Amino acid sequence: MKIIKKSLLVLVVVILFLAIAVTSYIFYLKPKYEGEVLLKDLNKETTVYFDDYGIPHIYADNPKDAMLALGYVHAQDRLWQMELMRRIAPGKLSAIFGSVAIDNDMFFAGLGIEEASAKAIATLDKNSPSYQLTMAYLDGINQYMDEEVTPIEFQLLGVKKEKFTIKDVYNIFGYMSFSFAMAQKSDPLMTDIRNKYGMEYLKDLGIDGAFNSVKIKNSKSKPEEYAAISKSVAALLNKSPIPPFIGSNSWVIGGKKTKSGKVLFANDPHIGFSQPGTWYEAHIVTPEFELYGCYLAGTPFPLLAHNRDYAYGLTMFENDDIDLYQEENNSANANQYKTPTGFADYTIIKKTIKVKDTSDYVLNVKWSRHGPIMNDLIKGLNSKNPVAMSWIYTQQPIQILDAVYTLSHAKNINDFQRGVKLIAAPGLNIMYGDAKGNVAWWATGKLYKHKEGVNSNFILNGASGNDDIQEFLDFSKNPSAMNPDWDYVYSANNQPEAVDGFLYPGYYLPEDRAKRITDLLDPKSDWDKETVSKMLTDNTSPVSPIVAAKLIHNLALKKLTKNEGKALEYLKNWSGRNDVTDIAPTIYNKWIYFYLKNTFEDELGADGFEQFLGTHIMKQAIAKLLENEKSLWWDNVTTKGKKETRSEIVSQSFKEAVASLEKQLGNTVEKWTWSTVHNVEFKHPLSKVAALRKIFNVGPFAVSGSNEVINNQMFHYTNDKEYTVTGGPSTRRIVDFSDVENSWSILPTGQSGNPFSKHYDDQAKLYNEGKFRKMKMNKEEIVKTGTKLVFKAK
Template sequence: MRTFKKVLIIISLLLVFVLIGGVIYFNSLKPSYSGSIKLENITKKTTVYFDDYGIPHIYAENQLDAMTALGYVHAQDRLWQMELMRRIAPGRLSEIFGGKMLKNDMFFARLGIEEASKKSIEKLDKNSDVYKLSIAYLNGVNQFLKNGPTPIEFTLIGIEKEPFQLIDIYNVMGYMSFSFAMAQKTDPLLSVIKEKLGNQYINDLGIDINPNTVLIKNSKPTVESLSSMVYQINEIMSNSPIPPFIGSNSWVVSPKKTSTGNVIFANDPHIAYSQPAVWYEAHISTPNYELYGYHLAGVPFPLLGHNRDFAYGLTMFENDDIDFYKEENHPTNSNKYKTPNGYEDYITITKTIKVKDAKDVTINVKSTRHGPIMNDVVNTISETAPIAMSWVFTKFEGKMLNALYTISRATEMKDVKKGASMIYAPGLNIMYGDAKGNVAWWAAGKLYKNKPNVNRKFILDGASGEDDPIEYLNFSNNPMAENPSWNYVYSANNQPDTIANMLYPGYYLPEDRAKRIVELLEPKNNWNKQTMAAMINDVTSAVSPSIIKKLTSIIDFNSFTKNEQRAIDVLQLWNGSNTTDAVAPTIYNKWIYIYLKNTFEDELGSELFTQLLNTHLSKRIIASQIEKDSSIWWDDITTKNNIETRKDILSKSLSESVASLEKQLGKNITTWNWGKVHTLEHKHPLGTIAALKNYFNVGPFPIKGANEVINNSIFNFNNSGLYNVNAGSSTRRIIDFSDVENSISILPTGESGNPFSKHYKDQAKMYNKGEFRKMKMNKDEIIRVSTKLMIEPKR
């Protein structure tokens, strides 16, 4: 008995020691928000105040010290995210995740991002402030990498820490640039439809620009092969552990439309949700520089920012900067391909992809004058018909880092415009407002023209040269507006008007958000911060009620069952608001999916239909298709003896929608609340492991909003009746130049990517409720609510 007691005591003591050791270990992984550290390359004492949401406010005597401090604190909160971001473009995810990421690595290794990065670095002036500040930032990152605690993700996966280099910054920006593009999802799909079904089906999709839609106004001083291609590209992008950029809203109103007589600036870029969230906020103050900025992981200069003098932000332009070319091999020599000037040799380089717990994979990357051949990634494309991808990003010298430096260090409006002119890809709308009363937007991107008969939404002819660009436009021909007479500027990823006698090819989103923004901005001239906050959280569709009105004018109400009639009544009484307690959005979105399915899937097949739903085109055709009394798409080709009409398809879709919802949610329509089916979960890459999900993921939560409302809660349609939100506002920012120090913002989860930090998810509930917190710039207020980390020079 005594022996048994001794064993129990020993076991208990061991458990206590393990518990104590565990607590000590996990506490050691928390970010250091207070105390004192010494860093190399710091010349004078630098103070970092971490406010009540963990946002660093860096006070330094010079910008180099500030950037070193920024690199250090950025790494201690987001090193795991930075590690993933730098691995995507060069194709290094398989090193840590194994063979499941091999397709992604093979794809990105072919794009040429890393080669473009090297060329840009070669041309970068090593005596420039851009270079010096970037190196200072990397010094800070690497000092945390060397001396700080190893993030738990590194330990769980077994990642060896490697110093960050300048090429990592460029590679991160390269991945960001590609994630903006839509051509890789759309062009092959449209080519498939054209080849499979013919021009009549293509023409009826309305893929050309509609000049009657809401435009952003300017003001100036084979079938199987291609089907597999688009499917695999979609699969690769959805498999990425780092979210792509999706869309965005922004508007800036001039003093004439505000109650304060000052500019008010609003911006919420739409990005796929993840944990940690995309942006890292940091406020830097030195004797000659101050900015409150939003940083991508591993990038020293913020993409969004403001100070007391000006504010800038971005939305996605959605212009077309990727084209696919079908090349023609030499009839007897597969190492050559046809050009307008005869046959030329393919450029071939060999790359090795390391795969965790498996043999290295060697790939041969072949390129033509247009760009890399994609056949080896999309392995079902015929070897006799090579498909090359031409991308503006790799065609021209990359000046994105210089552009971000120029914009973030601006002192006048013209400096921001200059920075915008340096961005060739991705296409961005740079939004601007300042304390002097100026408002502006500039579409950044290298735009180009082809011959009039060339439609860049299809696979082009690479051999003849007839489909090549004939002119690259000067930045002065890009869409823009500076202090327009209507006293506001805005962008919602919709088609911009022209100032170059041409409408710019692209993959623009429908007018829904744009229409709502204009509808709200136009009549009102007393905007303030509070009304702007309400607007940026607006969940009312400007288009859905008109679609319902059209639907109910077509169908025969008396032909439906009682519950179907109740559903129609709910829809007719709906004002388009997508709150969590509303019932109409649940009925509406189910009907939209089934209406699209019944209209397009019979011709396309299930795989191509799913791919259509992953493009912006599917959103554009929701409203346009229902307006067509006669359309080749209405007929269900699987019913041999009938020719279905618009009324047939819409009526059938409504009945099927109600039946499906009854099965899913019960027959009592009043319980079909939107929040039951529309939810948001912020997913960490390790959250796919069941045992780790609750520790790393944040959510799920019922969430308001919907596709293409201002508070854009983006989901993919599917047959489940569940709308898992995968993208939305990556931040909501409102800067009021009458009271800059009380400007407001919010992040989807929290500032820190460290799961042991109290700031890992401390903003999530506020975000879901549409609430805000200050972007603090008043030093006295910052000190009152902050902890202090002193950084001293290491002698």
């Protein structure tokens, strides 16, 4: 007994010791929100107050000290995210994740982002404020890395700390710019459809082929297939540890339509969900400027921000700034390709990719005059038929640093517009409102034209020169609006009206969100912060009930089962709302999946159909195709001797949808609520290790919203039981110029990327309930309620 008691005592002591050690270690890893820190290069004492949600409010005597402090606190909460962000564009993920990331690294390393970054940096004015403040910000990051605790992710993966440089900043902006693009996802797919079935099949997908009749006649009898490009690029972006930018909503309401007579600004950029989330909020006050902004990890100036004078944000323009070109190799020399003036040598760029725990991977990328050869970067393409990617971002001067600095430090609306003009890529809708009553939006990007008859929705001819860009447009031709008569501006990723008769080509989204936004804005002239907040979290689709009615109209079933009858009743009485308690959206979205599957999969094949589901064209087709009874798509090409009709496809899809829901959710239709299938989990890259999931992930949660409603909680159409939400509003912001100190914001999870911080997930409940918190600007309130961290010169 004595031995047993002694052994138990030893065990208790060991457990207590381990508990104390683990607790101490976790405490050691937590961010420092109060106390004192000594910093080199600091001119004067700088104070940071962290509010009740961990937002830093930085008070400094000069901009450089403020940026030094910003870099430090940003790194304290998001160093792991910064590390991932800077590694994507140059192809350095394999060095920490191993060979599982090699495909990602091959692709991004070959795009030319790193070379474009180096070229842009070489032309920078080292005395400019944008450069000087960027270097101060990077100094803050590096001092944190040198002096403070390493994030747990670094320790788990054995990541060696390396100083951040200005090239990292440019590479991060480069990745962001590529993630906006859509051409590489849809152009190859559309080319395959054209080559296999002809232009008639594309009419119902919103692609005008009238100018491409000559090219159709020249199609090969056994054409090259390009779907590998769509498939590979989509997979890479979906698997990326940093999510892509997807869509967005924004509207800015002028004083004539607000209760206060002052401008109201609203914005919610749609980005793939992750943990930590995309944005880091920070408030800076110096004698020279004040700014409350949302920052990308590793970047010094905010893409979304406001102060007491103006507010700005963004949505994706969805313009076409990538063209894919089929090049023609010299049959006598594979290192040459055909140009309008004869054969030219490919430029060969050698890349060495470091791979954890194995030998380096050497990548040789060929570049034509159009850009990198995609065959070298992705699998599945015939190497004898090279396809080059022409991307505006790597071909035009990159002035993104000066652009974002100017946006965030503008003195007036004209100054602000000067910053907008500097952005060649990506294409953005920059939304603006100010305290003087101005509302405006501008489309950014270096826009261009091809020759008449060239359709950039397809793979273009690289050899002849006929499909090359013919003209770059002056910024004055970019779509824009300033103080329109209707007293508001908005954007929901839709195509702008023509400028000088020219509708700019792109990958625009359907009318659903835009229609809902204008339906709500037009009749009302007493908007305030509360009503705008309800609009930002609106879950109603004005289009889905119309689509549902068309589907029901085309049903041709002689007899319905009990559950089929109940399902129809829910759809007939549906207002288009997508709340967690609603039943109709569960039925509707399953029907939509089978309607799309039975319409398109026979022509596209299983893989092609999956790629199609990830395009803007699919979203456009849902409503539009139902209007054409004679569409070629209704016929199932695999059933020989029979030609299916619209009614048959719709009816078959309905029966399959109800049967699927019965199997997955049971036979009680009343229990098929949206909450049972529509869920979100904010995933950390390390959560792929099952033991780490509960530590690093936030959720899952049942959520309201749906595809293409204002509260755009996006999911992939599938026959799976659950619709896993992959992206949505990355922040919701409302800036009220009648009470700017009490403007509102919310993040999907929390401010900190440190899983041991109380601010890792403290906004998740508010976010999912459609609630907001203050973006505090009143110093007295901030000081009274916040914790205090003081930086002193070392």
